[in-house]
Amino acid sequence: MLGTRNANSSVGAEWFRGDPLVELSDIDFSYRGHSDGHAHPVLRGFSMTINRGECVALLGPNGAGKTTIMRIINALEFPDSGDYRLGGTSVKRSIVEAKNSLFAKALHQHVGFVFQNSDTQLFCPSVEEEIAFGPMQMGLPDAEVTHRVDDVIALFGLSQLRDRAPYRLSGGEKKRVAIACCMSLNPDLLVLDEPTDGLDERNTDIVVDVLRAFVAAGKTVLISTHHHDIVERLNARIVRITPLVES
Template sequence: MFDGDPLVELSHVCFAYRDVAGDAGASGRRAVLDDFNLTINRGECVALLGPNGIGKTTVMRIINALEFPTAGEYRFGGTPVTRVEVEKRNSRFAKALHQRIGFVFQNSDTQLFCPSVGEEIAFGPTQMGLPDAEVERRVNDIVRLFDLERFVDRAPYRLSGGEKKRVAVACVMSLNPDLMVLDEPTDGLDTENTALVVRVLKAYVEAGKTVLISTHHHDIVEALGAHIVRM
């Protein structure tokens, strides 16, 4: 499962949100994507660029199987990803998919909920069923990698916005996913922390992993050497 190349294929994808305000015409739906195509190869860093509201976050939510195309096809590792497979009761398909893809939301508060930063980083590997020794090793490695030693015992709600974003990226990387999807990963970060996150992501790609980001910061795209997809 999920072993084909390329890693991500969106083919002729269309998507529309239900418009509760009722200003989307007779259909009651607001079109966001229309015949959209995207291919991401293994070991590639791709940057989605475009104005707010163009559909970048929607593309990322589809790739993470949080939304599903209204038309077209999504394949991950050569395997079709459909609502039917993902939403099956106790779906092993969904569990396997979500272990292979890590999503860093634009708003870090949506994914930080544990009592301490250390527990946040350990949560994902623990849910994967990894042995305690491996969980501890991953936590220690990630804490060092992201320079989080002084935050390990601190509650996430006591962190600044930039610190929360750094922890959110660290938590996803602790899962060691094949694909990291990051929605505006450097928003709220100062120059020093932006450089740290970029350095870690670049090393992740050099290690053979795949990264998809959306950003308005062209200097970040250049620093990552990302392939640009304009929307």
């Protein structure tokens, strides 16, 4: 499995060596309405720490801010106030204030994000090309790209789907491919938004087994889920999120 090998030769590793891996401190975040332009607060004074080698589950009702937290961790959104540090480095300061595109690229190699809707992530002509895309963008040698593709295809039981176009896959198959694409980058942190939502028992078992092995190899996982049995199977530490009540 990728997580057992020291194969992550991506740029910028020196930025993310600190522990805890993730620190969110006093985060405030609001969305701006397209129609009225008003701020709609989602997070206020939110703090969370994730140590290396942990599996953490965000639990809470829809609208509580679970996906927003994940988007902030993946630098797809930036907090209005507060600080987000990845491996000891302030992310907003490095990306926004310093305008460091190399840092942003490195972050997205070290943090893999699996969206709730897998269709938003899959765009290549075949499953094999989807999985190879990330390692190729990292500039890895062809032999290493091939090795990573073969690894995750075997890991997720995708051999028969290797040459198939992603749009021809079932929902469960798409989810497995989306997770496999992130795993091919061998990230330090894998962030998954409702990873087993809509999956049948077989696909759920595959995903859970892979995530458990990933954490056992010293990697870190953050999931959001409504399925408490998945939390128990992953032995995840629970962080509960409650919706804000706007005054």
